[in-house]
Amino acid sequence: MLTINYCTQCGELVELRVPSGDNLPRHVCASCEFIHYQNPKIVAGCIPEWGDRILLCKRAIEPRSGLWTIPAGFMENLETVEQAAARETDEEACAKVIIDGLYGVYNIPHISQVYMVFRGQLVDGKFSPGPESLETRLYSEEEIPWEELAFPVIVNSLKRYFNDRRRGVFEPHIDIIKPLRG
């Protein structure tokens, strides 16, 4: 949980306490009583397909700079999850994509994130690194750099993806990603 010291509304000090009628501690303003709720964030991503290859991005930013990922990032207000996945693909890989159905939902409760991963079709096969990527590349299944993937959720979703592709059925799924240690 992000530490909140001061009230966003009146600038006075906040305290961590359970508001009346609630059952979880929140950052509550000691002066104006404003409650600063914090909730999980959605990360929207896409597995962009071009023939039998998929597009990955080598991260230029922390965490996990230098490792590979699918295009994905925090969903913004006022957009749909599909729009967020397409926008991230454009921002990170300068690639236009048509978003297919929702493929995977991954709970990552220890960091209060929910990943929502779509399959997508590259529109024209064009791509190049956006400002948050060092490199963008199409990979066949045999070429996937499994040891250099940025996050466990990416390993999980790509393993499922290639398994499903071999079976010929892409099955929507919901899963949970646990901490690597502990």
Next chain:
Amino acid sequence: MLTINYCTQCGELVELRVPSGDNLPRHVCASCEFIHYQNPKIVAGCIPEWGDRILLCKRAIEPRSGLWTIPAGFMENLETVEQAAARETDEEACAKVIIDGLYGVYNIPHISQVYMVFRGQLVDGKFSPGPESLETRLYSEEEIPWEELAFPVIVNSLKRYFNDRRRGVFEPHIDIIKPLRG
């Protein structure tokens, strides 16, 4: 977007501007440069089944106090979407539920929410109104108070639910809920 006047970290005034390397306006602290991101919230809900009836709650709180809904509410940090749906069912209807697979995902971009609706099985058929409900009741399809449902997303998901039940296949889906007017 919530108005933010003061920095949560240092208490100084914030300004609305596009941070360097970003492309959307954010509330940025004019003093310490802390960026206050705001992102969509997940509402987790459940269609609790008991035989051929489902459990609805009459809302005791605004918005739409006095109208009927499925148990649903804002997902909290450190939980999974399934846990959130079960917790809300317990809080709003004092009912224990076993959560089935993810049934529906609803983008509601104009209010920056994503609804995630599961099917669930009531464990023992027991229920009663929690503090946020005036009444809880099992409804057969014929009895659903369609004109007294609290939100368009509830109408959409229950219509699909009963259609799918008649076909004998509950198909996961993703949809978008637009504003009633405009």
